[in-house]
Amino acid sequence: MIPQPLLDGVIAEAWGLMAEIGRLTAAEPGITRAAFGEGEQIAADLVCRFAAGFGLAPEHDAFGNITFLLPGADPALxxxxxxxxxxxxxxxxxxxGxxxxAAALAVLAATRKAGIMPPRSLRALAMRGEESPWFNMAYLGSRLLLAHGDRTALGERRRIDSGLTLREHVDALGFPFRTDATPLLTRQDTxxxxxxxxEQGPLLEEKDLALGVASAIRGNFRYPQARCVGEYGHASTTPRHSRRDAVMAVAELAIGLDALWAELAAAGDDNFVVTFGRFSTDPAQHALTKVPGEVSFSLNVGSTSEATLRLGAERLDAMIARIAATRGVRFEMGPRVTADPVALDPGVTSLLERQMEASGLPVMRLPTAxxxxxxxxxxxIPSAMLLTRNPCGSHNPRETLLESDFAMGCTVLARAMHVAAAGPPD
Ligand SMILES: [Zn+2]
Structure with missing residues (x-):
């Protein structure tokens, strides 16, 4: 194991690395690191410089993802x-992100500085383009790395702000975009x-815990561009029985799904989420004195369980049919986008939990995005996630990480990686 004072010193340096990257990519309010773009490249350069200080050389793939490898005693494992x-x-x-x-790099850097050669190699990854606002798709760096999806099609996606394709952005960064279907990492080498x-929610903060582990990654079904169409009418003279009020109809749908959520929560299922992120009448037509004839809205239903997502979809269909019939409206739900829930590996997850316990920390599992x-x-590839407390929500400038929580997270990660590295051969 890495001596704790040495590990603490390297973690403090990694914390300083993040602070410097934050300063250099500041974009008031907050920071901006565009996927396959400028801020991300600044972070990439600084991460490489940090690693070089510990004798860790970067290896760039064809998409700009960066790998740092600390060879183990048996590099073939x-x-x-x-x-x-x-x-x-x-x-x-x-x-x-x-x-x-920084945590992965800190573990490799501290291992190198301590002069430890683990039985298996340790690998740290700095990946590109995970956030969806840039190309309207998430996890592009890992998708390209692992050939999860057709690389040619991924390369043709256009960045919303620049209008350039992903491939053009990768070219501009100087990497030789490849379109073959071979993953660059597999279970055989990973x-x-x-x-x-x-954490991108408040659960750890509410429980006053520094760390938690993810139980699973939520799947969802989404309707980004749904509409409910009724009929505009006079607010004072249209009687209840002849109204076709689109706001009342979508409100009834929202209340109905909220009731299903409450029902599941009461039964002990904490995984279901329902969000009407957009909900608006037409500003060109709506008025204080008009019965609203149209509502456009988005609907996002998530769960870590496929069965719960199916239940949500069945209830939604039934409610839409009933509300349409009773209120004389029409729901046009538009395209349906789905993502299946992803199970994480029970073995690697409990490895993380054992290291938390060994560090004197209580264990909590929570679903994640x-x-x-x-x-x-x-x-x-067997995967698990270690989550750190974040009291201020996510995807906003107030996103928070305490230095002490980061240090605790790095310590648990270091122990888990070293225990796994000493594990039995596959
Ligand atoms: Zn992220």
Whole structure:
């Protein structure tokens, strides 16, 4: 094991690395590191410089993802891998993604500095383009790395702000974009993937816990562009029986799904979420004195359980049919977008929990949103996630990570990686 004072020193340096990256990618309010773009490249350069200070050389893949390898005693054994992404949402926080990258690097750097050669190699990853606002798709760096999806099609996606394709952005960074279907990491060379990430909800803060482990990654079904069409009418003279009020109809749908959520929560299922992120009448037509004839809205239903998502979809269909019939409205739900829930690896997850217990920390499992770890899990690599407390929500400039929580997370990650590295051969 790495001597704790040595590990603490390297963790403090990694914390300083994040602070410097945050300063150089500041974009008031918050920070901006565009996927396959400028801020992300600044982070990439600084991460490489930090690693070089510990004798860790970067290896760039064809998409700009960066690998750092600390060879083990038997380099032929699959490596213990950790890392996360370098990009951010526009005007986001400094720690979403970067914390997991810095933590993985800190473990390798401290291992190198301590002069330890683990039985298996340790690998740290700094990945590109995880955030969806840039190309309207998440996890692009890990998808390209693991050939999860067609690389040609991924390369043709256009970045929303620049109008350039992903491939053009990769070219501009000087990497030789490849379109073959061969994953660059597989279960054969990667024993497991552990991603440290800030929690993007309030559960750890509410329980006053520094760390937790993810139980699973939520799947969802989404209707980004739904509409409910009724009929505009006079607010004073249209009687109840002849109204076709679109606001009342969508409100009834929202209340109905909220009731299902309450029912599931009361039965002990804490995984279901329902969000009407957009809900608006037409400003060109709505008025104080008109019965609203149209509502446009988005609907996002998530759960870690496929059965719960199916139940949600069945109830939704039944409610839509009933509300349409009783209120004389029409629901046009538009395209349906789905993502399956992703199970994380029970073995690697309990390895993390054992290291938390060994560090005197209580263990809590909580569901999480999508992350690069999901693409690793879907690619057959046993994956787990270590989450750090974040009291201020995510994808905003107030996103928070306490230095002491980061240090605790790095310590647990270091122990888990070293225990896994000493594990039995596959
Ligand atoms: Zn992230």
């Amino acid at each position: 699959p490596a213990i891998t950790s890392g996360s992404h370098l990009d951010s949402v526009p005007n986001g926080g400094n720690f979403d 970067l914390a997991g990258t 024993a497991c993937f552990i991603e440290l990430h800030i 999508g992350h690069d770890a999901g693409i690793f899990a879907l690619s057959g």
